[in-house]
Amino acid sequence: MSHLFEHNGAKGQGYSQPAPVLPASEITLPSGLSRKALPRWPRLSEPEMVRHYTWLSKRNFGIDTGFYPLGSCTMKHNPRVNEVIAQIPGIADIHPHQPEHHLQGLLSIFHEMQYMLEVCAGMDQVTLQPVAGAQGEFTAVRCIQEYFRLRGEDQRTKVIVPDSAHGTNPASAAMCGFEIVEIPSRTDGRIDLDALRAVADDTIAVMMITNPNTLGLFEEDILEASSIVHGVGGQMYYDGANFNAILGITSPGLMGFDAVHFNLHKTFSQPHGGGGPGSGPIGVKQHLAQFLPGPLVGKRTANEDELHAAVDENWYHWYQPTHSIGKVQQWHGNAGAIIRCWAYYRRYGRGLRTMSEHAVLNANYLRHAIHKATKEAGVDSLVVDGAEAKVAKHEFTLSLAPAKEAHGISAMDVAKGLLDMGYMAPTVYFPLVVPECMMVEPTETESKDTLDTFATDFAEVLQVDAETLHAAPVTTPVRRVDEVYAARNLCLRHPYDDE
């Protein structure tokens, strides 16, 4: 067990630097601002540094390591050419404040991405600025807030969120200053129209909803829900976390939504990198477009004297929406992630529907295969569907409540057992409406063989005795981690010897 701070060479800088343009003796600093002691950083040579991080990487599980069926997170394969493209100096080494004629390539790609997302979502205008899904939610709700302020509808102080929603929905709306009205879902996780009608009045600003919902089921009553909310003058917000299930099949626009965020990193592809970066553009209908954060990218026919810098017959330019809420990130969003997602969408083009079809095919196939395998192994009494449904969309839920009741085996125990089988575990204990929930999302990039093997292995884990499962995992770099100990004995940085 080693860590970075064990390395303390005499002055083993990891890389040598050129001499400064002037000697350090030329430097003067205001009184009291001269640093007295340098940070106690480690000293590593390059070989030591490379070995340290290679060792750490081997103690980490990624999609490249194995099957990663983490529901809601869409852990699909990340094509490597996207990483090559992101290193091109024309994206890696450009500054957002460069003039437009330096950035025509970037601007044309941004324009193409705005258009692509608009037609996929059935929205009128997209901004690429928000840098994560949660920030997209926040941005869209802010735009709607300004829309109502301009209309003088200040009494709209509430946002409706189903109890099965992602935690970011209520958190984002609360950050905008809204009061949260949580409505119960039906037992299948779908929206309860009566519960919605009961709270719908002219104090409602927005309803936030995910479709397919967080149980992976399509909200068949979505048009009716939209009609109820619009009927009281509210706006419909589409959480795009599950948009990858429906591309080219339906769209938020067709379902009656006014605003939507995209998790570009999930629907398309940007490696999640242990928790980020992401990219969370939003799309809105025309009546909200003037409130979007700026600048947006527009185009016009290029003038004669511009053609030398143009990438086609058009001139791409920034412009500000008239009643813009301002900025949510200082620059132009996560341009590097947007480029990767552009490269990804180009692989499918008008065939994006096939991507969604295979995501849904794989999810339903795996759901079926798991039930078949557990039946054949005689353990089908231990696991049930999280919700009754003929078909799921891109993900599905299982409940381990029967296993818990019969043998004291929890969803977490099964998750840890799957780690021992060489898999990343599905999402556990979300959504909260399913007891002992396990949410499984295979994505479209897993082969039938992988899905078959996983189903068999899943059934095998359910045959393991409770005591063994409580002790799992045993084959991982560390065994079950004590999260309570971590919270009670906070150690958030390396304790130096004198501390």
Place this chain on the structure above:
Amino acid sequence: MVDQLPNLGREAEMLAAMGMTSIEELFADIPSEVRMKGDLPLPPPQSEEEILSDARRLLGANVALGERVSFLGAGLYRNYVPASVFQLVTRGEFLTSYTPYQPEVSQGMLQAMWEFQTLISELVGLPIANLSLYDGSTAAAEALTCSVRVHTRKATQKDTVYVSELTPPDRLSVMQNYCQGAEIKIKFLRHNDDGTLDMDSVSEAIGSCGVYVEQPNPLGLLDGGVTQLKEILGEHTALIVAVQPVSLGLVEAPGHYGADIVVGEGQPLGSPITGGGPIYGIFACSKPYLRLMPGRIVGRSIDVDGNTAYCLTLSTREQHIRRHRATSNICTNETLIALMGAMHMALLGPEGLYDLAVRNMTACIMGKQKLQAVDGVHIPHSSGDHFNEFAIELPGTAKDCLEYLDSVGIVGGFDLSLWYPERTNWMLVTFTDQTQAKHIDLLIEHLSGWVSTLEVAA
């Protein structure tokens, strides 16, 4: 798309296993009223080679700063990032992992982030750091709302924070968007003619929840007065200092002169500027802010065998547990870019950081020495010490000057009228470790040339 879909051609077999005959049956739950008619109006699918070729053509049309001589910074700084950082960060185990919800198989990233927290903590002189926010502007905005959560109960100026009037409008706009929901009032601290903070205006902030200043300030000025702020403000007002992290190889860590929260654009450590994202925001704080701070934190723990193990901790602050009462809505952050930061810091070591800071600051000093000698160019805050950049006042507009310099292949700097509309003749000129003496000579030559065209015209 064929190369991305292993089950193309196996649809019938898979459907048959489910007792189905068509893909359409999988979508039977989507009502016909909401079905999309026809194909998406998008181009046909492309192969990897075609995409790469288009990317090279389009991105090749952008002017990469490395192709030019550049003095554009204004918040993003082109430092050299060592090759090993790129080699290691693209290892699939790091690159393609998710938030480490299963710590047993995520020890690598968890430990790397715990080490990152330590590196940042040491750098800024505060005991706690999270594992990144989106960028410097959102880190600053979250620091303001955090200061109100912690202090508003005892504050005499409730729900009120003060920020430097020099704060760039784009950064300020992010702060306003994050603050408006909690009805936080943002008031301004004034600056003196020499660029330093006006201490009288600081005393107006006594009793407020938080004070936000930047060191160096947005015009590159290092302000010794900032070290006096904590004494003036007292313990019930958060002192929030935003830093350019590389400067801390020379400049005192804000935590050592009383800062309660330190934020900043982490980019100069570990990341190319990438058009402004993805980069990473630094957020560090002292103990009283811990339980009300935003973002993910890694703690060191033990496993059932008593071995050292790492996991996410203090999650009860976060949206997936606390929902609308969370300290922030942040979920996805910038972990991978923070990892690049950690790798760069590990390679630098303390002395390497000092050397890097010296290279940045001496380039700036050389720039100032030579620009001072250009006729017609005035340096408004010339008496002060600058890191990376400083403002110059021109005999014409910065817009005209930048266009002229661009025509001779120089990215001359930043037009400060975009931040401060009345400063039409002010330009921010930036020098980093990538600036060489010959670059500065070229700038002087062409800037003098531009000034002489104005004289001829006059």
